[in-house]
Amino acid sequence: MLMKTIPLHLPAEALHPQATACLSCEVRGNALFGVLDEHALGRVHAHIASQEALGDQAIYTAGRPGSAVYTVRRGIVRFERFTEGGARRIVRLAGPGDLIGQEALLGRPYAEEAVACTTVHLCRIPAALVMQMSHLEAQLYGALLVRWQKALEHAEDWVTDLTTGLARRRLLKLLGRIAGFEPTSDLIWLPRREEIGAMLDMSMETASRLVSGLKREGVLELMPPSHARMHRGRWRQALEEMDTY
Amino acid sequence: MLMKTIPLHLPAEALHPQATACLSCEVRGNALFGVLDEHALGRVHAHIASQEALGDQAIYTAGRPGSAVYTVRRGIVRFERFTEGGARRIVRLAGPGDLIGQEALLGRPYAEEAVACTTVHLCRIPAALVMQMSHLEAQLYGALLVRWQKALEHAEDWVTDLTTGLARRRLLKLLGRIAGFEPTSDLIWLPRREEIGAMLDMSMETASRLVSGLKREGVLELMPPSHARMHRGRWRQALEEMDTY
DNA sequence: CGAGCCGTTGAGGGGATTCAAGCTCAGTGG
DNA sequence: CCACTGAGCTTGAATCCCCTCAACGGCTCG
Structure with a gap:
């Protein structure tokens, strides 16, 4: 895959459109790619799509083979499952800074349906991009593990609290x-x-x-x-x- | 760190005691180190301690800085938390093949208390060992991610079902x-x-x-x-x- | 304006809790 | 040997929390 490296110190007008978005990201500090330095970030932003979902709109659906993970920049996302009796059950919420759809990195279908609660701003990150970066950037792997553990603790907090x-x-x-x-x-x-x-x-x-x-x-x-x-x-x-x- | 590599084709009597245990492990196929080949396995088994916990005995306690993860070989383990009102809540069960205490790999304290339900056979794996192996064996990282995702799905299944x-x-x-x-x-x-x-x-x-x-x-x-x-x-x-x- | 969705409120019933008493059984000590 | 004890389990009765069924009001939209 060929891509152009864009120096990040250029004036904003000269940047790739997505680079501007990444630099001014509301959650850059705790987002997945927050661990990358500016040089590494320069190589990836062209592949990351900023996207928006309105309330009650599905971000991905259960069972679909996943090809991307998403960082939540703004808004609230809910995860829905169904009991065998057919009752809907919301099993977790995700908010700004959270990484959702990690199953995709394992080549697995999404385990549940992710739906926007409010208007949601997302970064869509192709799974292939993360996996290829992972070989280069050991830190990225560490960041992934941290996020996975965070999601797990959220799920268990949910049980104790809710x-x-x-x-x-x-x-x-x-x-x-x-x-x-x-x-x-x-x-x-x-x-x-x-x-x-x-x-x-x-x-x-x-x-x-x-x-x-x-x-x-x-x-x-x-x-x-x-x-x-x-x-x-x-x-x-x-x-x-x-x-x- | 210096350690002796033991060829795995030697007669059992000549093997490091733990090597024998690893080779005949009940869950070797789906345990964390199951992804390693025999050569790699030969380098690690000396550092893995087989251990046993009786019913109601704690394997680790919440808040303690974690220095090891454990693979459950046999028996059932429960995870306990407490609500602010002081009520005990069991938030998840783990069984043979499950990896528990992953927080330790992130240098974090254990998030909850892990207690044996039945007599439990465990492999205690020092966190440092996994982290150092991870740099060498990319597959091991993948296996870790799979286990983390599995734990997450268990936790969400728990909400929907229980x-x-x-x-x-x-x-x-x-x-x-x-x-x-x-x-x-x-x-x-x-x-x-x-x-x-x-x-x-x-x-x-x-x-x-x-x-x-x-x-x-x-x-x-x-x-x-x-x-x-x-x-x-x-x-x-x-x-x-x-x-x- | 009627249709439809969401939210509110009431009445009645049922499932779960709390309080309480009695049971079984292993362990202890007289 | 047997009473005594305490922990875990069972069962009953009264209460209460929450569910179901139902009617109604506000709101948007065709």
């Missing part, structure tokens, strides 16, 4: 997790009631009742569609009250 | 999973009721009622302590009855 105890506690935990994706603002993405149900294994009516309750208590201020303002102080207090019992 | 729906369905799913560790026999490990509770987020009384129910229906025949004979046909039938509703 499937344990009373419905109200699980909802509060979920809100904390979503708010963590938006640390600077208190305007958060609020899933549809049916989605909350799929994440926390409760009916959408229960989700609705609990959300309404939090609204009455001043923890949430609903801002339809799919958004809310969260009072972090009251949120923390509500959670502590649950955990003491 | 935290969804009625308590009876979750218990049946758990039994299927445990029976999967012992494909050739119908004598399975049956956790204590309190442990079942920690895996499926139910009280130990509920677990007891359900187990008793399955006993009455002839799905299980209890063989204390901590064992049972499972009638796989009736198990499958019971599960299908749940999933149709």
Whole structure:
């Protein structure tokens, strides 16, 4: 494969369009290719496509042979699976800086469906590119392992936090997790009631009742569609009250 | 580091003690070092310690800086976490062929506590050994990635199967999973009721009622302590009855 | 304006929890 | 030998959390 190396100190106008995007990336520090130096980065950005997905749009679907991994730059992505009874279950969320679809690097089909929750900005990275880089850059392999372990710990955190105890506690935990994706603002993405149900294994009516309750208590201020303002102080207090019992 | 290379075609008596163990390993085909050829294997086995853990004995504890990963050769291992309320939650099981404690390869402390459920046979593999081998054997890196992805999928399967729906369905799913560790026999490990509770987020009384129910229906025949004979046909039938509703 | 989706709220029922008592069984010591 | 003990398990009764079924309101869109 032949590609032109572009010195990164040239003025922005002279850069490959994607190079500009990579340099100003919101998550460059903790993205997969963040471990690469500028020289190495110069060789890859032409192959990385910036792409966008609107809410409820699938990024990839379960079972499809994967040819790329994605870095989430902005927004929230959910992973969906189905029980044998046909019930939808959301098993994990991913946010800015997370790497999704790693199965593709092993030549495996995607294990679940990845769907955008909010508008999502992604970098599509061809699996072949990563695998060929890996032979050259030992650091990249290390970064991959770190990301895989992070995904694993997220999955286990999900079990401890979001499937344990009373419905109200699980909802509060979920809100904390979503708010963590938006640390600077208190305007958060609020899933549809049916989605909350799929994440926390409760009916959408229960989700609705609990959300309404939090609204009455001043923890949430609903801002339809799919958004809310969260009072972090009251949120923390509500959670502590649950955990003491 | 200096070590003697031992030709693997020598009679067993002349081999390094651990070499004999490695060659006759029950899970060599799908263990981490299974990707290595005999020559490479000859260089490592002296550093791998075979070890054994009895039921309820910790293999490693959460937060401890990890210096080794382990391959499970025999038995079942559980991973334990605690919710902020202090409730114990078992978040995953590992069985023969599984690699546990991968965090150690990243220089991270263990993320949770690993405890033997049954008597467990392990290979303790120093993290430093894997990391130094990795530079030499590209295949080993690939095998590592596969294992990490497998652990991730296990964790997500756990959410879809074991935290969804009625308590009876979750218990049946758990039994299927445990029976999967012992494909050739119908004598399975049956956790204590309190442990079942920690895996499926139910009280130990509920677990007891359900187990008793399955006993009455002839799905299980209890063989204390901590064992049972499972009638796989009736198990499958019971599960299908749940999933149709 | 009617259709359809999402969300809310109520009523009734059922599954799971909690509290509690009694059981089995291995181990201990009189 | 047998009472005593304690851990694990079982079972019952009352309570409660959550589900299901249902009706209704707000909103967008054809």
